[in-house]
Amino acid sequence: MSKAALAMGHGGRDEDAAIDFALIELFFFAYRDFVSEPDRALARDGFGRAHHRVLHFVNRRPGLTIAELLDILKITKQSLNRVLKDLIDQAHVEQKAGDMDRRQRRLFLTPKGAALAVELAALQNRRIEGALAGLPAGSAHLVRQFLTAMVDDPERDKVRRLVEGGA
Amino acid sequence: MSKAALAMGHGGRDEDAAIDFALIELFFFAYRDFVSEPDRALARDGFGRAHHRVLHFVNRRPGLTIAELLDILKITKQSLNRVLKDLIDQAHVEQKAGDMDRRQRRLFLTPKGAALAVELAALQNRRIEGALAGLPAGSAHLVRQFLTAMVDDPERDKVRRLVEGGA
DNA sequence: AAATTTAAGTCAGTGATGTTGACATATCTC
DNA sequence: GAGATATGTCAACATCACTGACTTAAATTT
Numbered sequence: 001m002s003k004a005a006l007a008m009g010h011g012g013r014d015e016d017a018a019i020d021f022a023l024i025e026l027f028f029f030a031y032r033d034f035v036s037e038p039d040r041a042l043a044r045d046g047f048g049r050a051h052h053r054v055l056h057f058v059n060r061r062p063g064l065t066i067a068e069l070l071d072i073l074k075i076t077k078q079s080l081n082r083v084l085k086d087l088i089d090q091a092h093v094e095q096k097a098g099d100m101d102r103r104q105r106r107l108f109l110t111p112k113g114a115a116l117a118v119e120l121a122a123l124q125n126r127r128i129e130g131a132l133a134g135l136p137a138g139s140a141h142l143v144r145q146f147l148t149a150m151v152d153d154p155e156r157d158k159v160r161r162l163v164e165g166g167a
Numbered sequence: 168m169s170k171a172a173l174a175m176g177h178g179g180r181d182e183d184a185a186i187d188f189a190l191i192e193l194f195f196f197a198y199r200d201f202v203s204e205p206d207r208a209l210a211r212d213g214f215g216r217a218h219h220r221v222l223h224f225v226n227r228r229p230g231l232t233i234a235e236l237l238d239i240l241k242i243t244k245q246s247l248n249r250v251l252k253d254l255i256d257q258a259h260v261e262q263k264a265g266d267m268d269r270r271q272r273r274l275f276l277t278p279k280g281a282a283l284a285v286e287l288a289a290l291q292n293r294r295i296e297g298a299l300a301g302l303p304a305g306s307a308h309l310v311r312q313f314l315t316a317m318v319d320d321p322e323r324d325k326v327r328r329l330v331e332g333g334a
Numbered sequence: 335a336a337a338t339t340t341a342a343g344t345c346a347g348t349g350a351t352g353t354t355g356a357c358a359t360a361t362c363t364c
Numbered sequence: 365g366a367g368a369t370a371t372g373t374c375a376a377c378a379t380c381a382c383t384g385a386c387t388t389a390a391a392t393t394t
Contacts, residue, residue, distance in 0.1 A: 019285075019292040021227060022330045023307065026314035027295075028220075029326050031198045032241070033319045048350055053195075060188060066371060074199070079352055081372070103361045103370045118186075125186040128194075131316035139309060140190065142302060146310050147193035149298035152200045159196050163189045215379060233342060246381055248343070270341045270390045 034127060038120045045090070045116070050075075050083040052120055055109065058093060059117035061162075063106045065098065072162065092116060201294060205287045212257070212283070217242075217250040219287055222276065225260060226284035228329075230273045232265065239329065259283060 038052055057072055058064055070080060084107075087093040092113030098104030109117060132140050151159050205219055224239055225231055237247055251274075254260040259280030265271030276284060299307050318326050 019288050020295060020307070021288065022311060023295050023314070024223075024288060024291050025227075025330050026311060026318075026326070027198065027201060029322070030314040030317035031194065033322070034194060034317060036319075050351060056191075060192075067369095075351085076353065077371075078354085078373085082351080098370095101362070101370080103359095105371065121186050121188065121191060124191050127317060128187060128190050131313055134316055135309060135312055139313065140187070142306055142309060143313050144189060144193060145302055146298055146306065147190070147197040149301055150197035150201060150294060151193075152203075155196070155200070159193070163192050217380060234340095242380085243382065244342075245344085245383085249380080265341095268341080268391070270388095272342065 034124060037123045037127065041116075041120060041123065047086065048083070050079065051087055054080070054083055054087060055092065055113060055117040056121065058107045058109050059114060059121075062108050065104045065106055067104075069107065087113065201291060204290045204294065208283075208287060208290065214253065215250070217246070218254060221247070221250055221254060222259065222280060222284040223288065225274045225276050226281060226288075229275050232271045232273055234271075236274065254280065 035049060035052075039049060042048060042052055053073055054069065057069060061068070066077075066080070070077060073080065084093065088095065091110050094108045094110055095105040096108065098106050132143070148156065148160060148163075202216060202219075206216060209215060209219055220240055221236065224236060228235070233244075233247070237244060240247065251260065255262065258277050261275045261277055262272040263275065265273050299310070315323065315327060315330075
């Protein structure tokens with residue numbers, strides 16, 4: 001048990017009494033609603049949240065290999081293969097053997113897959129735009145900085161590169 | 168398919184070409200890491216993310232009823248009961264019949280449950296504090312505004328009340 | 335007092351997403 | 365040719381969510 005937990009449990013005054021519950025909860029609610037809208041659109045095609053992530057990152061980095069995708073999503077080969085199979089079967093994603101290394105399966109979206117990926121991104125973008133609309137100019141930059149800083153230290157640079165170096 | 172998707176698919180210039188992919192992705196990565204640390208602490212006791220949510224909101228609103236908790240979490244009675252049973256069996260949560268309405272089961276944390284809830288909140292708070300530390304003063308307020316605005320319109324006021332009207 | 339509604343608990347079945355560990359195959363590298 | 369690497373696949377399992385139907389007990393309405 002942490003020092004903070006002990007202190008609180010005994011009712012002592014403690015620095016950690018100043019926990020920002022509001023931000024913790026808002027992050028939870030905001031994320032819940034951020035993914036719920038795409039979820040409904042995906043359900044239309046029998047897809048789920050996992051399919052969304054694959055569509056999104058293949059859209060952003062066409063020609064991605066399986067290994068790269070696994071590293072981004074931080075899931076296992078098994079989990080990925082299940083959803084990837086669905087997407088390939090329904091002609092949203094295509095595989096091509098790599099030029100240099102023919103063991104690699106490079107992933108691309110078909111026009112159908114790209115249309116879906118963009119539709120979902122547009123939904124999420126609209127929500128973000130709407131949220132930023134009521135805030136001072138330059139807020140987007142600050143929110144980007146905040147979210148970047150929320151990422152685990154060892155991962156942060158990788159994420160920054162991925163996010164900045166768009167397709 | 169949306170107008171945006173069609174436009175993008177055909178390569179035409181379009182307002183939605185300016186989708187903020189960075190913010191979409193950062194929100195995903197930030198949330199992933201925001202919950203991963205508590206997840207590891209919970210696994211120690213054989214609990215999962217669902218247990219965390221119950222602990223958190225019972226901690227914040229002691230005496231909460233089942234119906235209120237269901238409304239906050241937006242899950243079904245079945246899903247809640249499973250994790251609630253675990254928490255009660257392991258003496259993290261207690262139930263008391265309501266004073267006014269004895270059908271209600273009002274939920275409270277035991278000292279053990281409170282210690283865990285505070286430990287988890289402290290982990291998340293530390294991450295948030297760390298992220299805000301590098302940003303201009305007043306950033307916390309702006310981030311709170313942003314996250315609030317990200318919540319679904321019909322739910323936003325309810326969330327605001329919950330978040331502001333702490334225990 | 336009887337009928338209805340409400341709060342909660344429970345049963346059975348299902349689906350999506352994640353995990354582990356082991357093993358197969360093709361291809362590249364040394 | 366040997367070994368490493370990229371991917372695919374099999375079996376088994378855990379968590380967390382869902383639906384629909386039903387029960388119990390207490391409150392409310394008529």
